[in-house]
Amino acid sequence: MSSSEILARTFVYLLAAVIAVPIAKRVGLGAVLGYILAGALIGPGAMSVTGDVEAVGHVAEFGIVILLFIIGLEVRPQVLWRMRALIFGLGAAQMGAVSLLITLAGIALGLSLVAAWTMSMILAMSSTALVMSSLEERGQRSSVVGRASFGILLFQDMSVIPLFLVVPLLSTAAGMGPQVGGDPGWLHGIEIVGALAAVVVGTGIAVRPLFRFIAASGSRELFTAAALLLVVGVAALMTLVGLSPALGAFIAGMVLGGTEFRQEIESDIEPFRGLLLGLFFITVGAGLDLHLLRYEALAVLSLAIGFMVAKTGAMFVVSRAFRFARLEAVTLAVALAQGGEFAFVFVSFVKPLAILPEHLSRLLPAAVAVSMLLSPLATLLCERIIRYRTAARTGPRPEDPDFSERSDVIVAGFGRFGQIAGRLLQANGHRLSIMDTSLRQIEVVRSFDQMVNFGDATRLDLLRAAGADSAKVLIVAIDDPAQGLKLVETARAAFPHLAILARAFDRRHAYQLLAAGADHVESETYESSLLLGRESLQRLGYRAHRAHRAAALFRMHDRSLFERHRPGKPDEAGFFKASQATVASLAQLLTDDLERERSQRGSDEDWNTTGLYTELIAGKGADPPGEVARTG
Amino acid sequence: MVAHPRLDRSGVNAALLKGLTGDGRVEIHDLYEAYPDYQIDVAAEQARLSRFRVIGLQFPLFWYAMPSLLKEWFDLVWLHGFAYGHGASALVGKHLFCAVSTGGDAGSYRAGGQNGHTIEEFLRPIERTAALCRMQWAAPHVLHDAPRMRGDRLSVAALSYGEYLRERLSGVSE
Secondary structure, three states: OOHHHHHHHHHHHHHHHHHHHHHHHHHOOOHHHHHHHHHHHHOOOOOOOOOOHHHHHHHHHHHHHHHHHHHHHHOOHHHHHHOHHHHHHHHHHHHHHHHHHHHHHHHHOOOOHHHHHHHHHHHHOOOHHHHHHHHHHOOOOOOHHHHHHHHHHHHHHHHHHHHHHHHHHHHHHOOOOOOOOOOOHHHHHHHHHHHHHHHHHHHHHHHHHHHHHHHHHOOHHHHHHHHHHHHHHHHHHHHHOOOOHHHHHHHHHHHHHOOOOHHHHHHHHHHHHHHHHHHHHHHHHHOOOHHHHHHOHHHHHHHHHHHHHHHHHHHHHHHHHOOOOHHHHHHHHHHOOOOOOHHHHHHHHHHHHOOOOHHHHHHHHHHHHHHHHHHHHHHHHHHHHHHHHHOOOOOOOOOOHHHHOOOOEEEEOOOHHHHHHHHHHHHOOOOEEEEEOOHHHHHHHHOOOOOEEEOOOOOHHHHHHOOOOOOOEEEEOOOOHHHHHHHHHHHHHHOOOOEEEEEEOOHHHHHHHHHHOOOEEEEOOHHHHHHHHHHHHHHOOOOHHHHHHHHHHHHHHHHHHHHHOOOOOOOOOOOOOHHHHHHHHHHHHHHHHHHOOHHHHHHHHOOOOHHHHHHHHOOOOOOOOOOOOOOO | OEOOOOHHHOOHHHHHHHHHOOOOOOOOOEHHHHOOOOOOOHHHHHHHHHHOOEEEEEEEOEOOEOOHHHHHHHHHHOOEOOOEOOOOOOOOOOEEEEEEEOOOOHHHOOOOOOOOOOHHHHOHHHHHHHHHOOOEEOOOEEEOOHHHOOHHHHHHHHHHHHHHHHHHHHOOOO
């Protein structure tokens, strides 16, 4: 392809996406269906402006790799362990049930046992990209259905490994000759284990120092490049040994998920994932063999609908057996009914083995592609029906906190200031989402086994990744006044529900923070300085409680002054002139202190008896005879 | 004035309060929420007292008396020269009442009962305070048996408290 051709193709793809996706979303079809339709429209069957779809498809499949990498980042091994029942129980049951049903159907239609079973395995897989994107689009990633889908998809991805090993053996057994690479089976097995070990150990040991080194250079694009490099490297290694690159990426992501770079990597790679996944769906649409569809429409359609119905039925039974509520079981079964992208790969893999009849191996990819097109429609329909039937019956189920381990409080800046507030919250059992840019700080905190995320909190995407959408409180404790102000502005605009509590450096900064939208400000030195003043009063001979009360009154007095001098507009002339402000506010404070009434005399009036005693001695008498309200 | 250090896990007092919210004539001032550090703003509290004609104190009985912050509030706010003493007229003529919840049942609060005296006896200091400040004292609203007060019994109690309050307010002109 010449460069002008590349540009032209890129233009076509992007244009199709930019036009089709918003329309599809507006109509309520969802982005995934929009991409597929756009692809079908520009594909060889219709307008034929796509060029070599297969080549683009290879690039686009990388979107799935990145998707699983990002999923891996979010899933920590402990979470995976907690989900083991979903993955190995529900996942295996789904594969088993679907495969049994389709194998029987295949035999009934006259296929050999091996061919029918191979077909059932191909069709049992669901599309990770499609299911996860549509779950995400509906905000159901952490819901019961989302978790179950994720477990099943993960099991499917893992079962690809043994499938690649077992199916060629079947063909040997059927006397059609082995075809894998050239290596004997056991050697291939060792290669696989070695590659997996390399991914786990490599990312676990080598990657962290590398990322730390890059992060220290302060260059963002280098960080992105390194993250991409890692994913590409792992994918290449997996392809080399014949494993699913997506699975490798998932494992690499999981290893990196435990490091402090998780959020930064995630948000740096996120745009690639979105674009490439979109591209992938376009190629699915473009890859629809419209010729085959036109002349054997009935065969393709009945195959697609047939296996979707079979999968839905089997999955419904399985999830009911796993005690899912009826509606959840239906949603789950419909969501996973389509064929997966794995089908395209596997059909071409088994072609030389001649396990499947030639005609069937041409029909299958078309049927899977059609099922991908039908699946969002089915989901939509299912959703409509459920919504109609449950209208006004139940609210949304509370999301499971396990999956993404949400926290209520984000602490931006975990230095000398943020730590104290953070520790108080943790001591009371609240999970924190901590963000800090200082690597040394992170190192220290991590050694005490706390979750800290490396990243600049003023970046909206990182803030979102830290959970700002669902958190209740944001503590702004950054060690830099300008950055703190910037964070408050950003957070206020993007997350109106958040209570923003900010650390102020001086009065001017405090007013600026309030003007920027902070809900509460606390001057960083005020309390400790006041306490030293109180301690001094005690050393001067005040009794402890009197000194304490004096400090409390002083604080009240200052608070009311702070409110009184608060400028109506943040840009009020004079106040914010940086050069004068600090001096001016001190002078103002001292003047105010001179005329203060409550801060000094108030403390003397507390528990005061002079007035009463004077009255008693003078013999005017307390109003009621007899008892006196206070006796010294 | 509501004084309950753990209103968050209170059954009875919280339920009684819930019945009051929405009545535009009533302002609820949650003392432990306003002064968690006991640093009472005397001027602000005196201004608040001056603003209202009926002052109610709602609290659970602790050691046969009011909770400590409420006592602190009396000590700091009801000053000589403001609340009582020569020429002090800030509170004169206002109404003062108590709404008390107790852990023991009605039978235990009487002469010869487990607690030996009636609630009225235990509230005598507040009654005398009202007299000293030349305020009008009303018979207290007492809710006995708080630990076993739930469900229908609690709803009935909340209703009767509302009734009690309306009586207090109707005694006041305009």
